Amino acid sequence: MRGARQVKTFGRIHLTASGFAALPLLIVAAVVAALFVFPWLVASPYLLHLMILLFLSVAMGESWNVIGGYCGQYSVGHAAYFGVGAYAALMLLQYKHIAPWWGVWVAIAAALIISLLIGTICFRLRGPYFVLASIAVAEIIRLVVLNWKQLTNGAEGILLVDIPPLMLGGRLVTDWLSKTPFYYLGLILALATLLVNYLVQHSKLGYYLQAIREDQDAAHSLGINLSFYKNVALAISALLTALSGVFYGLYIGFIDPASVLGVDLSVQMVLICIIGGIGTNFGPVVGALVLVPLSEALRANLLSKFLFSIGVVQETSRVGGFLKENLAHAHVLIYGILVVVVILFMPDGVLGFGKKLIARRARPLSATPTPLVGGLDGST
Amino acid sequence: MRVLLQSTASGILIGGVYALVGIGLTIIYGVMRVINFAHGELLMIGMYLTWIIFTSFGVDPFLSIAITIPAMFLFGAFLQRVLINRVLNALPQNQILLTIGLGLVLSNVVMLIYTSDYKIITTRYSSSTINLAGLPISTPLAISLLITTVITAILYFFLLKTDTGQAIRATAQDRDAAQLMGINVKRMSVLAFGIGTALAGTAGALVSPTYYIFPQVGGAFTLKAFVIVVLGGMGSVIGATLGGIIIGVTESLAAVYVSSGMKEVFVYVLFLLVLLFKPAGLLGRSRM
């Protein structure tokens, strides 16, 4: 029984990865394999595009999770790392013709430097003050990038001309002209962030972070160097977020301060994590699965078309017209509603809620109280 | 010299509006310890309400605050009972997220109803000026500063001299002690949020003749409101007033002497400096 297994592994948390029985592992492996084969079976650029967006959202959510979910420091200014990463790589590519596989290192370095700076300034602040400071820093960076026209082309943004073909040992790997290389790059990025999350969670670092999250002062009194570990978490998170930014810049081919440094992007990263389930390994995946198809379905009017086709609403009626015009832009509204619902009724996110449902059915007598944020009992 | 005087004057005028927004936020934080990220959206709702009244009934924006204040108060009380109350004891991070979500819902509902088209209110005096010692002062902003002063004075009087006001202050000072003293802290929270919302909505109404109205207008004001509140000291009404004026003047001078595009950077840098070196703000008590 699932419940019995959970109790057993709790005591052996160092030996077996918690909750990692064979079946879930096989399922994960099968899904990953299927994802790898996907572009061979499906050629529709639109579907590939959706999957790429999904991978990007997963990567962004997982990156934020390291600092926000495990460490409990809610940064709502993560767009700073995303945008700095994107701008560094794209500026080098566009103006100095440095290929992105070298440029990405500069992007990472830039993001790390900024994260150290932000960490030193902001980590003295607690809770809500940290949130505010993180937003302020991200806004400062956005305004500087916007106004420093000679460096960044300001409001006009950077419209990528071409990515140089990737050659390995004299053979052409890809010329970046189709979606497939981006698909694989995105998939690898998403998997990498998942892996990093897993490693952090199941390492000593993860314990320190969660201790800091649960009670900073207690952790401090136990001898945990708060500022060191918070900065480590932020550095990891910044690095991954910057990679996502570079990927975004290369894939979309156009960046400007509003699209990669805006507060709404930062909020979106937090939302992906919160809605899915904060402080869990797969939470952001669930969050991305909820948000990406939803926003695309709304944007492309699929939902309205569906309602019209099943005859619930007439396309030419007033309601129909209203839906057609406006539902496309309702996805942010739905995010907002989801956040409110999740915070009020499902603080562990959709993933946590789902697990509670399953656990409640498998183990009717719940002995462990469910904490408000994440789970220190080793459940992912 | 003229430029300095002129921009300081504009800074003070716009600072008055910021102050009103800040006061609302500081009351909410003081009493409930809730960081309200939807505050800018409450201002936006006040703006739209003013616009509706103006276009449907032709009532002047300044006169219509007689309707806006009670309407926004009721709206705020409603929000508090239904949503905010549930997270009073939750982690601050969750409170922040809830109010962020609330803000998104408010701005997007308005966007669905009214589209993102920018709306602009034009009154007879929208671009007229009063001459004060040779400086042209925007008439609508001058009137709004006047009204802000009156409202602040009334609020201050309310908090200091009336029983309910003192009960609110007691709750802000020490929630548990106040409850032990027989104060209905739940009701105080509702009142505080209602007052905060009413002030935000009023600020929106006051600034509407000189600005334009669109669903996302709240965003810019929310962050500034936090800067003001932190600068003035969380929970201090006078602090928020001072903070508002300081921010308004900083912005104005930065626009003239540095560049219009970078003026917000100065506000945010000031914010970070305050957070780092004097987090209690000018007049507040350290509550971190």
Next chain:
Amino acid sequence: MRSTAEIARCARSASLSVAALAASLAFPGWVAAETLKIGVINSVTGPEAPIGENLTNGIKLAEEDLAKSGTKVELVWEDDTGKPQIAMSAMEKLATRDGVAGVVGPYTSASANAVAKLAQRYQVPLLVPAAAKEEITRQGYQWVYRLNAPANVYAQVLLDAVTEVGKPKTIAFIYENTDFGTSTADAGKKYAEKKGIKIVADEPYSKGSPDYRSTLTKVKSLNPELVFMVSYVVDAILLMRQAREVGLKPQAFLGGGAGFTTAQFASDKAISGNVLTSTQWADDVKWPGASDFAKRYLSKFGKEPTYHAACAYASMMIMADTAAKQGGDRKKIRNALASGSWKGIMGDVKFEAYDGYTNQNKHPMLVLQIQNGNFAAVYPPDFATKKPVYPFPGW
């Protein structure tokens, strides 16, 4: 009882249809409809929506006229919400999924520039109706065509108009910190220098600010003889209101298109009087059908059209007509656009290569002045209907 052969045939056709269904999901272009499709990318929602509405309505009038003349086209509308990334997704969808013969749009400079690159990559003819950014047709893209005059002409025609009636020596630039604002202002600065007018102030502002008074006070203290502004509608109104407040009084206010050409701006008589603005079109110009178009637009939509409506109308007429004549073949349409010439409400249209531009229509721009809440064409002399009021008589 079915014979084995029949069963085999059934099975084959069943599997063929399943395969076709699967293929159509994977390759939607294969099962494309027979009708001629033309894509439209526009800012239907978002901050540019008020002007975007003009393009939508202009294209709707074009749809009517095309139907009347028997040209069968199906329009595929896409909303870019004013963001270039979304315009790019829309273009991808139009080019690869909807299989359109050509695309008209987008509206904003930033979106048009981003989409131009994709049009070139996917080899879809793109006709840009109203975007100003010069770069759009300066990249040698053979698949991108532009109907309207680019940003440098906005500035050129305005400065030419004022230097005709006066001798201004200094100019201040106030513009929004966006792609459109920056590129138009840059064009203006270059031309001002060429004409020997000294630039005394360069003030980009962040859109959405409530208070421009300090910037305007600063500009006023520098005493510019000309003030050149580039804004969309609401900023235009706010800037002028606050300019009046601080008492900024140059010899002329020059509005670089967009916000300054809308009826909403003009109708605010307290602040719009005597503002000069450059435009791609006016309803009292002697181009065939121009005034009829304006009357039709007013009666159908209840508002006066801006130049964007006329540009969009003409672009759609040209694209649809060409596409229909070339049977929807993208390459043939491209060639027809490159070699053709048209005459309509936008005057003569011919896409040429000159001065580093490719496929650019040499469209002459007009200078309008708002006199008493109405637009009057004052320059160039061929198109002028009234004399310009210069210098600015004050508030």
